[in-house]
Every structure is written in structure tokens, then in C-alpha cells.
Amino acid sequence: MAAIYQAVHRRASSLFCRFHSTYVKKMRYLNELKEDDDFCRQAQTSGTFYLFHNLSPFLQKVGKKYLLPQLSAAEMKRILEKMKETEQWIEKSVLIGCSDEHVPHFALDLGALEKSVIESELQGSFTDLRKALFVVDVKDSPLLASAQALLRWHESHQYCSKTGQPTQKNLAGSKRVCHASGITYYPQMSPVVITLVSDGSRCLLTRQSSFPQGMYTALSGFCDLGESVEEALRREVAEEVGLEVESFQYSASQHWPFPSSCLMIACHALVGGQQTEISMNSLELEEARWFGLEEVLEGLKRDYTSSKQDDGSFLPWFPPKQAIAHKLINEWVKQQTSRPT
Numbered sequence: 001m002a003a004i005y006q007a008v009h010r011r012a013s014s015l016f017c018r019f020h021s022t023y024v025k026k027m028r029y030l031n032e033l034k035e036d037d038d039f040c041r042q043a044q045t046s047g048t049f050y051l052f053h054n055l056s057p058f059l060q061k062v063g064k065k066y067l068l069p070q071l072s073a074a075e076m077k078r079i080l081e082k083m084k085e086t087e088q089w090i091e092k093s094v095l096i097g098c099s100d101e102h103v104p105h106f107a108l109d110l111g112a113l114e115k116s117v118i119e120s121e122l123q124g125s126f127t128d129l130r131k132a133l134f135v136v137d138v139k140d141s142p143l144l145a146s147a148q149a150l151l152r153w154h155e156s157h158q159y160c161s162k163t164g165q166p167t168q169k170n171l172a173g174s175k176r177v178c179h180a181s182g183i184t185y186y187p188q189m190s191p192v193v194i195t196l197v198s199d200g201s202r203c204l205l206t207r208q209s210s211f212p213q214g215m216y217t218a219l220s221g222f223c224d225l226g227e228s229v230e231e232a233l234r235r236e237v238a239e240e241v242g243l244e245v246e247s248f249q250y251s252a253s254q255h256w257p258f259p260s261s262c263l264m265i266a267c268h269a270l271v272g273g274q275q276t277e278i279s280m281n282s283l284e285l286e287e288a289r290w291f292g293l294e295e296v297l298e299g300l301k302r303d304y305t306s307s308k309q310d311d312g313s314f315l316p317w318f319p320p321k322q323a324i325a326h327k328l329i330n331e332w333v334k335q336q337t338s339r340p341t
């Protein structure tokens with residue numbers, strides 16, 4: 001009965017959808033796949049699959065480029081047969097999007113299978129996300145990051161935290177349910193505020209000891225439970241560098257997969273001209289200092305390799321364009337260079 005209702009509902013929405021834009025139709029389609037297991041199971045037979053192995057994405061190197069191959073359902077079946085595994089593996093995949101033509105995209109972690117066999121069969125390699133994210137085409141990195149984040153969430157939410165019983169994912173992987181307690185778990189992420197503090201003519205960049213040598217970035221911090229974005233921003237700046245924010249402006253946001261699923265909320269903040277002396281929290285930071293425009297422009301031209309000096313020290317460089325910190329720094333430069341002198 002439920003299946004009939006859903007089929008009728010789908011027919012009605014597809015008629016209604018004739019008047020909708022490609023984007024709206026796509027979002028409605030994805031939502032239906034999340035809500036309806038049978039519909040999603042059927043979609044898996046015509047979808048494409050991105051492969052992971054213990055959360056490392058599968059990449060193919062072609063010339064100097066790293067490609068993110070999508071396997072068809074037929075190719076998936078062939079690989080699974082070759083490994084003497086059943087097609088049921090496909091149901092372990094999670095929905096990560098679809099094309100404008102409604103070809104659904106799934107991500108599947110084959111971590112329990114022999115890595116080298118898959119790699120040689122498909123002529124590529126499973127690559128750590130910390131590398132993969134920065135070598136694939138920039139337009140592919142958000143997809144890679146969110147696919148891995150969803151797979152990671154499922155991997156670490158196999159059991160109900162109330163009953164200890166196994167939880168079960170819906171077909172699309174948009175939730176997990178504990179049938180013993182009836183609790184539904186949804187994928188989670190932690191909000192993080194990232195702030196580029198400026199005193200009007202300089203910006204404040206910091207280093208943690210765990211960063212690659214020479215890399216400086218904007219201040220960041222996890223939001224505490226119950227805090228608003230503006231409260232978290234003011235607290236983090238006060239905690240980490242001892243300054244009081246006068247005003248701030250939202251810039252953009254980004255999903256970030258490290259350490260696991262952060263929602264980065266990026267802002268520009270101003271501190272008063274009278275109040276620019278940094279008092280760094282050395283438990284959290286290794287260095288925090290003001291950078292002038294010239295130094296920022298020089299830093300933007302460097303990366304890890306080119307910043308290394310003959311004596312082994314590193315000149316400052318900043319996060320690559322995949323990271324929202326890069327956007328904040330570029331925006332600050334634009335604002336400085338467009339100001340009337």
C-alpha cells in the first residue's frame with residue numbers, strides 16, 4: 001500500500017515538476033531518493049559509483065592529472081563478481097548527488113575487500129584524502145570531501161548510543177535507525193567559525209604546531225553548544241589572541257572534512273586601532289602575528305615547496321584555494337587594494 005502511494009505521489013510530483021527549473025527538479029529527485037528505499041534501490045542499478053577504501057578515495061593518474069572515476073553499476077557488478085562478492089555490496093553505498101539528467105551518484109567504501117586487487121583491476125590507487133583533496137580538479141574536491149564525510153559518519157555510527165544495538169542505514173544513507181529504541185540518527189557536523197581579523201591595514205594570521213611548516217591561516221574555533229556564530233567568533237578571538245572584536249561581516253561557508261565534518265563559517269572581523277597588541281594563547285597556537293599587504297601578496301605566491309629556504313627554514317605561505325581561509329585572505333587583499341589612498 002505504501003509503495004502504491006509513493007508511486008502515485010511520484011507521478012503527481014513529476015507532473016507538477018514540469019513547471020520547475022532543472023535545479024528544483026534535481027533537489028526534489030534527491031529528496032525522494034532519501035525518503036524512499038525502494039526508489040533508491042532501483043536508482044542504484046542505474047547510478048554511478050565513487051569508490052573508497054577505508055575512507056581513501058580511488059583516483060586515476062592520467063598524465064599529470066588526477067581523475068576521480070565514476071563506475072557504472074555494470075562495472076561495479078563486474079568488479080564484485082571478480083572478487084567473488086555478491087551484488088548486495090551495492091546497497092552499502094550512500095547517495096552523494098545526481099547529474100542534471102538525474103543519474104544518481106553514490107559513494108561506496110570497499111574497505112573490507114583486498115585493496116591491491118581493486119587497484120590493479122581499475123588501474124588507479126586509493127589515495128589519502130589529505131592528498132586527494134588538493135590534487136583533483138578544484139570542482140571535484142567538495143564532492144570528495146562530503147562523500148568521505150558521509151562514509152565516515154556511517155562507519156562511526158554503527159551502534160545506538162542508548163541501547164548498544166546495531167543501527168541500520170536507510171538505502172540512501174541519509175540516516176540510521178536503531179530498531180530497538182526507535183531512535184533515528186542523522187549525519188552530524190560541527191560548526192566552526194573561521195575569522196580573518198584585521199586592524200584596518202594589517203591582517204592577523206596564525207600557526208598551530210601541527211600545521212605544515214611555514215603555513216599561516218586565519219583564526220578558527222569550534223562553536224560551543226548553545227553559542228551563536230557571533231558569540232563563538234568573539235570568544236575565539238579573545239581566547240586565542242586576546243583581542244576584542246569591534247565588528248564583523250559574514251563572507252561564506254564551506255564543508256570541511258578534517259578532523260571530521262566541520263561547517264566552516266567564514267567571517268572578516270575588525271579590531272579597534274587602539275587595541276592591536278596580541279596576547280597569544282600558546283596552548284593552542286605556535287605563532288600569531290600581524291601581516292601587512294606586501295607580505296600577504298608575497299605569501300600568496302608561495303606554496304609548501306617554494307617557501308622552503310636553503311637553510312631549511314620556511315617563508316610564510318597560506319592555505320590553497322580549496323580551503324575557505326584562502327578566500328578570506330584574497331577578499332582582504334581585494335579590499336585593501338581597492339581602498340582609496
Ligand SMILES: NC(=O)C1=CN([C@@H]2O[C@H](COP(=O)(O)OP(=O)(O)OC[C@H]3O[C@@H](n4cnc5c(N)ncnc54)[C@H](O)[C@@H]3O)[C@@H](O)[C@H]2O)C=CC1
Pocket residue numbers: 190192194217218219220221222256258259262264284319322323324325326
Ligand atoms: N578550511 C579552512 O580554510 C580551515 C579549516 N580549519 C579547520 O577548523 C577546525 C577547527 O579549528 P581549531 O582552531 O583547531 O579549533 P579550536 O580553536 O576550537 O581548537 C581545537 C580544540 O577544540 C576542542 N574541540 C571543541 N569542540 C570540538 C569538536 N566538535 N571537534 C573537535 N575538537 C573540538 C578540542 O580540544 C580541539 O583540540 C580544524 O579542525 C581545521 O581542520 C582551520 C583553519 C582553516
Ligand SMILES: [Mg+2]
Pocket residue numbers: 219220221222240284
Ligand atoms: Mg583555533
